[in-house]
Amino acid sequence: MSDEPSLAGEWHKVDAPECAAGYPEFLTFSAGRYTGRRGESQGFVRWDAGIFRLEGGRLVLSGADDRLVAYAFDIDGDLLRITDPEGCTFSYRRV
């Protein structure tokens, strides 16, 4: 059995600073794919739909331009904390 944490399910963005405005309000992970949904007041989001996987302790995810980017992350219970390559840290809570 894998020790990797499971991201499967729906997540809602919480504790998001201004630098995280481009990440969707809601995330759904299922199998090897994810979808991101904008919040009502959000503009273009860089995570909309694509593939994801956990690799080498990082969350690798394809974005709105299909680029594959690796993010540092950790999970504490139902809280998923992510840090992007620019150093912006934000969190999602499992719904």
Added chain:
Amino acid sequence: MCNCQGHSTSGPAAPGVGATPGLVPPVVAPEVPLAERIPIVDEGPEGAPPGPVPIRPCRNSFRSGCYVLNFTPIDGGRRRYEGTMRVDRSAPDGGPDNIIVSGDLYLRRIAFPIPDAEQPATESTAAAASRPATDENGRPIPILRPRIPIFPRSRYHSYLQAVRVTASANRPCTVTLVVEQFDYTQPAAGTFKGSFPATASRTVTLKLTQVPAVFPFTGPHLVGRWIENGTDKGAVTLSWVSSFFRRASVEIDVLEGAVAPQPVPDGAGGTEYFDTIYAKHGWQLSVISDQVGVPVPAGVDPTACWNTGALHNLMTTSHQPADLDTDWRIHLMFVPARLGCGRGVMYDQIDVPREGCASFCDDGYPLSETANFGAAGDQHQRDVPRAFLRSATHEITHTFNQIHQEQETAADNSIMTTTGSVANVLGGPTTGQPGIFPDQINLAVNTTVRHHLVHMPDPVIRPGGWPFASWFGSGVPQASDHNLFDPSELELTVTAPATVAFGQPYEVGWTLTNRSDGPLIVPDDVSLEALFATITITDAEGVAHPFRPFVIVCDNARLAELAPGESVSATHRVFWSSDGFAFPQPGSYRLTVAVTWSASGVPVGVVADPQVFVQFPVNSVDNDAAGLVLNPEVGKWVALGGNAYHLTEATSRLRQLADSGGSADALADNRPAPSLLAGFEGLLPDREG
């Protein structure tokens, strides 16, 4: 599921024919001006009384395609304007008169003043039509076969959006265009995104008359006057040059060890390839197969996932120099990579935007991503030709600044939906069977993306123009992006129960009523299937999901007059869509019904959003019944209106539901009927499949 699949054609496609009908309109309007469908008003010659059928009818005076536009201001001095105007009569969203007209104008300076520019407004149309074409220095340009012109980015002046077209039915053949002009502010030095005003800079009337074409032009040729606020501002000509709306080129290079996709059968005896796919959307895309066996750069493992820097370096070292001010040219590189690299990427957000993209021939369709890849599961792209071609075209279309449809509209079977989502859209009870994915892949963009490709302003679309997705709106949902009617003018009332049993199909009705004193032009069909109406369901957590119709009616609904006091209504059984169940669990929801349309280029609409509470099952009978009906096949049965006996699982479950309530056995046992049964009235099977 749409009843109207786009079809590829063998041989040259009729430009602009073949976009996948969009399931829902864009959730956010682009933050750039964008021409919309308009009516054509028929008009006889001025002063002519209505009479019998004309014996000298006008033909092709406003033919579909691209026109070269020239505007010579009376008081412009050395300043002239040139550009293109796109008359689109094949847009799926072209409306009842099937026309959308947009254009782009560029500044053109000439070295020496030409006396023509100072001609008074009384110059005859014959003289205006006979002026020789000249270059910037006033010298006649060589006579070349006309084609869609491309002008330098730095000279872009304004976007033109037609809001009204009036055309005469008989000679003299005239066309009057009312156009909103949006003046462009060029980007600051070193940047690439300029700006348009939120509202038109001015409204212009082009009064045009068709005259014989001037060599070397051969198509419709119109000359006339450019009028602002009733004042004649100068001479204007429109010369048809192409049945296509835009042109571009894609240079293909292939890394050593990689392959590019090949043309695939179109099912009609011909083939589909990048150029024919784009021809469906009105683009003339020239494919330049340049290098094969490009050496692998030092230090790069070609079978790993490539980073954007390495791809950009590879592009700069391998592509042919391109002048983006004379050629909309993009670079497409094929490299191997491996499974799990994302199948391709529009990597170029470095320096000059959107010059190139890449596709990964040894990436593919891992079943770990979705089981709906079926027969293509775990195969490499190079071994799944149709899907490979689709994926590479997806990256090309990103390079022309189009975005994923999961974000803009909804996942559908079109090129700008991600591959996994396309497989999921095609997925279902027949997943894995031959003939589903990839065979049913539709090699076309949807209506929304087609509209953008044809009518977005040049700077937004062209390579080297605006950065990727920088045109995207600021997040206001489309309904509130529209000018809403006051209920005292046009009222939308929604009729729906405040509560519904868990698992019960929810009957929703809505009525549009003209409360004003005069007629209003509104959609004559406000059903969900006609696509003017949308439903969004928001759960207690604030998560909103669009509820999409399972079937789309392709006979275009029209805008028609609604008299004062009159109404137009529709109903829908909200239960299941291709995204799943409308109410997947008990609790509180908000149901937003919006009816939106474009009124002479102005987005308008009405919205209503009642609350509904989905009740918790109160006994085992209700619980068991919910378990029976909350099944995707039952969902499809309901979405199809019942009688779908080919859905054997649904037939069986609904027979059990029917037997569980109201039967003699149930009554004898004093068993109550399930609460949700009332919602299946008229839907239960009356035979065994």
